[in-house]
């Protein structure tokens with residue numbers, strides 16, 4: 364039996380695409396073998412690869428002057444690739460928003476490659492909100508501003524991308540397609556695919572061509588964005604299975620109304636959970652600034668640690684799994700990514716109401 368999976372990543376994937384993959388697993392499109400065994404130089408593979416990348420462009424609305432790249436290694440690999448490519452000129456600096464765990468780790472990795480500084484620090488506020496535009500410090504030499512559109516662990520999201528006249532690099536790992544991307548403000552948009560789209564092991568990267576054309580320096584090919592762009596992300600053997608599943612997921616999302624449909628469904632799922640929290644007379648508590656509440660990761664607390672562990676135990680037994688908050692912050696967290704059905708969120712909301720009635 365399948366459970367309602369609120370895990371923060373890897374994420375739940377819709378049953379229809381899992382079944383489709385299962386049905387064609389032993390014989391992919393008459394090739395006589397599975398997608399995992401096919402040569403990445405075969406026409407079977409090439410068609411699938413091209414389609415997945417063009418669905419990513421279409422689904423995200425990325426303009427023509429962005430390259431769409433798929434790169435093994437997830438978002439953490441991008442934390443290294445971004446400064447390696449963009450800070451090759453020693454006079455350039457990376458500006459980073461430390462808005463939570465992921466912004467903090469991105470900054471720490473950039474500092475290992477080059478000159479990176481913290482343009483706003485949310486740590487003194489307990490990572491409960493995103494910065495106001497006026498709080499972000501752009502210093503001279505800043506080549507880009509790195510932003511985490513949604514902090515997965517703290518459960519906060521940036522409302523508007525900061526337009527400060529410096530190219531934006533945006534980590535959209537945990538809210539890709541949960542709302543439209545402000546492409547006109549962005550130069551590089553990336554995310555690990557395991558939060559919204561596919562199995563783990565890969566990042567989807569959108570990069571403005573003018574940024575690519577201006578890269579300097581020499582890197583091993585695997586680290587160099589120019590190599591991926593020149594080779595259609597097939598310079599070496601690509602992460603076949605995540606690309607294949609991503610294509611299926613994007614096709615399904617297109618049939619459900621694309622990013623507009625997904626934005627509405629995500630807001631709806633988040634709304635019913637936040638409503639239960641807000642109408643619980645303080646039994647459930649959201650620790651974050653209401654303006655910046657995430658729509659994809661709803662973080663909440665109960666009155667005591669004992670109540671929290673009881674809640675997690677009973678919800679798990681009821682088939683609502685993956686609700687434990689990140690080990691660094693504790694509490695509870697419901698991740699409401701693209702693959703999670705509306706019915707799953709509704710079942711969680713009613714479980715939360717019942718649990719409060721019984722236990723308060």
Ligand SMILES: *Cc1c(COP(=O)(O)O)cnc(C)c1O
Pocket residue numbers: 372436437438439440465511513514515534535536537555556558564
């Ligand atoms: C999960 C996550 C990451 C790390 O992703 P990996 O693919 O596991 O490296 C980075 N940034 C954000 C916002 C995330 O949610």
